[in-house]
Amino acid sequence: MPDLLTATPEEITEQQREAEIDLAATRKAASILRRGGEKAYGKARRALLADSRDCWDDHVEENNYPATAEGLAHYIRETLEPICYSMEFEARSQPAIKAQTLGEGLQAHKLEKLNRYETHLDRKFERTLAMLLKMKELRTKP
Structure with a gap:
């Protein structure tokens, strides 16, 4: 090769x-x-x-x-x-x-659509993680 x-x-x-x-x-x-x-x-x-x-x-x-x-x-x-x-x-x-x-x-231009989905999923994951952290915080408060 x-x-x-x-x-x-x-x-x-x-x-x-x-x-x-x-x-x-x-x-x-x-x-x-x-x-x-x-x-x-x-x-x-x-x-x-x-x-x-x-x-x-x-x-x-x-x-x-x-x-x-x-x-x-x-x-x-x-x-x-x-x-x-x-x-x-x-x-x-x-x-x-x-x-x-x-x-x-x-052909990088064909990856543009995948890149948009990746960005969308990253944002969604961050929001979900933030929500879970808030729920954990509420659970530990008496």
């Missing part, structure tokens, strides 16, 4: 570009697997970015998925695509998230 607040517009643009590239590579790999063919698994694996490929290899080593075209297709559909969509959405939404976090999204 701190890097979200301190990111420059250039860094935000770069993150958006990287997220789009990652999503495009993932879609390309999924497309290769849908077309099938003799070397579809190898081509699709090479189409993934290095980080995604490393993550896939880790899943294969941990026996989460078989090292097959079907296993890779399942991995892309169930794990990688949702992550890529999420990263792309976050990168695209970063300026709005930053503005909201810094309070620029807060």
Whole structure:
């Protein structure tokens, strides 16, 4: 989160570009697997970015998925695509998230009505408290 607040517009643009590239590579790999063919698994694996490929290899080593075209297709559909969509959405939404976090999204004029009610309730509470103190004073006098 701190890097979200301190990111420059250039860094935000770069993150958006990287997220789009990652999503495009993932879609390309999924497309290769849908077309099938003799070397579809190898081509699709090479189409993934290095980080995604490393993550896939880790899943294969941990026996989460078989090292097959079907296993890779399942991995892309169930794990990688949702992550890529999420990263792309976050990168695209970063300026709005930053503005909201810094309070620029807060519309103070909408709080005016609440402020009036707060003032009204404060006055009412003060009157009630004063009345209770007077009643207590009357009760203690013989």
